[in-house]
Amino acid sequence: MLIEKYRIQELNDSQLSTHKAKLSGLTGSIANTASVIEKLIAFQVAIPSWALGAGGTRFGRFSIGGEPRNLEEKIEDVGLLQALNQSSGAISLHIPWDIPENATSIKALAAQHGLRFDAVNSNTFQDQKGQQHSYKFGSLQHVDKAVRKQAIEHNIEVIRQGVALGSESLTVWLADGSCFPGQLNFRKAFQNTLESLKEIYAALPDNWKVFVEYKAFEPNFYSTTVGDWGQSLLYASKLGPKAYTLVDLGHHLPNANIEQIVSLLLMEGKLGGFHFNDSKYGDDDLTVGSINPYQLFLIFQELVEGMDAKGMNHATDLGWMIDASHNVKDPLEDLLQSVEAIQLAYAQALLVDAKALDQARQENDTVKAQELLQDAYRTDVRPLVAEARLRAGGALNPIGLYRSLKVRENLIKERGLVTVATGL
Ligand code: LRH
Ligand code: MN
Numbered sequence: 001m002l003i004e005k006y007r008i009q010e011l012n013d014s015q016l017s018t019h020k021a022k023l024s025g026l027t028g029s030i031a032n033t034a035s036v037i038e039k040l041i042a043f044q045v046a047i048p049s050w051a052l053g054a055g056g057t058r059f060g061r062f063s064i065g066g067e068p069r070n071l072e073e074k075i076e077d078v079g080l081l082q083a084l085n086q087s088s089g090a091i092s093l094h095i096p097w098d099i100p101e102n103a104t105s106i107k108a109l110a111a112q113h114g115l116r117f118d119a120v121n122s123n124t125f126q127d128q129k130g131q132q133h134s135y136k137f138g139s140l141q142h143v144d145k146a147v148r149k150q151a152i153e154h155n156i157e158v159i160r161q162g163v164a165l166g167s168e169s170l171t172v173w174l175a176d177g178s179c180f181p182g183q184l185n186f187r188k189a190f191q192n193t194l195e196s197l198k199e200i201y202a203a204l205p206d207n208w209k210v211f212v213e214y215k216a217f218e219p220n221f222y223s224t225t226v227g228d229w230g231q232s233l234l235y236a237s238k239l240g241p242k243a244y245t246l247v248d249l250g251h252h253l254p255n256a257n258i259e260q261i262v263s264l265l266l267m268e269g270k271l272g273g274f275h276f277n278d279s280k281y282g283d284d285d286l287t288v289g290s291i292n293p294y295q296l297f298l299i300f301q302e303l304v305e306g307m308d309a310k311g312m313n314h315a316t317d318l319g320w321m322i323d324a325s326h327n328v329k330d331p332l333e334d335l336l337q338s339v340e341a342i343q344l345a346y347a348q349a350l351l352v353d354a355k356a357l358d359q360a361r362q363e364n365d366t367v368k369a370q371e372l373l374q375d376a377y378r379t380d381v382r383p384l385v386a387e388a389r390l391r392a393g394g395a396l397n398p399i400g401l402y403r404s405l406k407v408r409e410n411l412i413k414e415r416g417l418v419t420v421a422t423g424l
């Protein structure tokens, strides 16, 4: 299914006067709205190929119908998101859940939808059919060199496929760790993992980055070999300048101060990018901003402040990606909500009066500092985000248009009601 430009235009026209009235309220009271809108237009968030079908838990999976059945259809779905919001201009593949058999035609299809390929993800947390060695006891950390070698070769193959698609980064998330005390020698597991990562690092093209993603627990419940940002930073530092830490918001222990982690990683030049989602308990992979939007804003406040201090380009110098998936929402609606939540937090962070905040800190004026942050956070910036979409050629109200065009119903007609997307 394709969304034609005139359908977007029609709905936008019918909502234009209400939108403009809301927007002028903001532009009248805030000085930097023009630059906020420009920055929003430039800001793109990559969509993970595995979030396009209904997710599942180990207790069940409930198909939404019309889910993409292959890589081509996944690209078409991200194309739909991009047509609606003009902020989802990239797709991130997970190999071998995705198998780009013919890179040239896959690349051409993505280009037709205005999409590029973001980080490619390797998978050594599951055994694949026909695979010689099992990852039951880990992959890059494994006590057996032959298992490590198999996992290294898989990562190098993923880089090769990514190069063919025009990707420029590899994300490595490892399930490696242990379930019980005594199972693992922590130092040997770390050293094996580091040696393995070094071989993968050596295979990176010059313009590539590798992102080392950490996660506190699951599937291992006693120790994880890349369990937190400290461990990830150790690997990234030992590997070299192309290696960075990737922060998945759901991968922390409860109440972790993620904004402080982000600030220090940025300071060290080792923050590579994000997997955005939200969570109440663990790695819940809920819609971004659905549980704790204030935390998301505080993270963006650190990002804006830290990136500006280093003269970094907000849109291009970090990897921005969503990693969300669950059982109950239409995945495309969920992704539209997630992208918007990210844009809202970013726009609010751009409203923070950085000079005044610095001054308040200098004077130990805690009350003032909180007021400054919350002034920005409590500003309804939805008209700014909508205006950015409008100027970029997207829909003022993407979910409204998605529903009025009956996109899901059409996808079900095209692809069927009982569909099983590949992936988690
Ligand atoms: C692990 C993770 C990682 C995987 C994805 C499917 O929990 O966040 O990024 O690649 O989920
Ligand atoms: Mn992730």
Ligand code: MN
Binding pocket: 215, 248, 250, 251, 283, 323
């Ligand atoms: Mn995760």
